[in-house]
Amino acid sequence: MSGRIVAVVLLAGAVLVQVTILNRIPLPWGVAPDLVLVVLVGVALRLGAVCGAVGGFCSGLALDVLPPTETELGRYAVLLCLAGYLAGSLAGTDRDSPVLPFALTALAALGVGLGFTGIGLVLGESRASLAGIVQFLPVTVGYTLLISPFALFVVSRCLRRFAAQRDPLWQEGEFSLRGDRAW
């Protein structure tokens, strides 16, 4: 099975879990972990920048479309697209570090949170405020980091197991390097 197909399945599952479960669990402080982002980072680290960008855009668009329709179409799409691209392009630099996925996840969560509020500020949304960032962003990043070991483990196992070692796609050059990460 192609790594891309596995990535699509993983991201779709993450989106569904995110909107149907995580966003509805009444956790303290009223925010939820960003599972989609973690899975996206994991996928991008394995499959590269293009997959990260496309996967981020599509899953973000799905998040925008699915209820609760609190965001404009494209808001998450832009943010997750950037996050996936950056994670995918950073992947090759230090691939043996076991901390890298988690550091990337934390950074991505921080960046997406800031970007989300930033877009809100640009669009003149009344709910977006700096006080909200200070209050909720650390909690969101913390939750996201908390679930990241499990989510990243699952992503890595799935990609390794279902994506064939000799997947021709991975030999196009662009993806070949990221096929054999330690995790």
Add this chain to the structure above:
Amino acid sequence: MSPLGPDGLGTVGPRAAPRSRLVLAVLLISGVVLLALDSRGAAAPVAEPARAVGSAVFTPAAGAVSFAASPLEWGVDSIRAGAQTQERVTELEQENARLEQELVDAGRDAGRMDQLTELLELTDRGGYEIVPAQAITQVSARGYVETVTLDVGERDGVGPDMTVVSPQGLVGRVTSVTAEHAEVLLLTDTTSAVGARLEGEREIGVVHGESDAGSGFTNPGLRFELLDASAPVQEGDRVLSLGSHDGAPFVPGVPIGTVAAVEDTPGELSRLAEVSPAVNLSRLDVVGVVVAEPEEDPRDAVVAEDLPADVQREVTS
């Protein structure tokens, strides 16, 4: 290093970058355009069907998850509630204590109202005008003077030498008043003497208090000394107050007690009878201070139970 391909490392480089950047640029631009349009409400033709599809996907999925996860959600709820449970318990305990207190108060109020009603009945029959009062202490200052303190005083029109009655009968008389309190000397105090008469008779006498100084209230009793040594008196006869000059310190017609035993005193100038008080003096609650005596002696009207008070009053007068 990489087992993936024969060409391994060398394939990453300038060749890959332009393509991925192009993809990124296209995606970002379309995303931003979408964002800009939708934020102005201009993307409705795209956004509305898309959201309808999203909703159609979401609703059954969310329903299924809700169904499957309802025990889980309940668990999360309880865990969250756990932190606040102790606080909540304390809050409820306090509220419970308050409500119990209110209940007790309400019961006490109801009891007091009953007593007041009875008191009013008594005073209505006798034609007395009273000030209702609460016995707030029952002090026997050094254990042998039987007095109670009432929560009414000069301010309420209470003065010395006024009769104090309870719903059941005579309690005593006011000995001293301050602005807010009045001291009442009980019937049963050894220094108390009340002019009295037998119900329905013209036999008169004096009721003395007979409490045993040493033993406190253990056997509060009254001794009725009839002035006529040959007066016909027997057990069960009721004793009423005779009434003093100008109604002070005792108004006429108030029940004092019932004859419990008659002593034979041959050769004496008077007859003696043991009288048990009509009022349980050790458990006083609501009493009335008679501030104005009746215009005419009610005679036996107060103790008449079979006839309505007004009819009885007509008969006796």
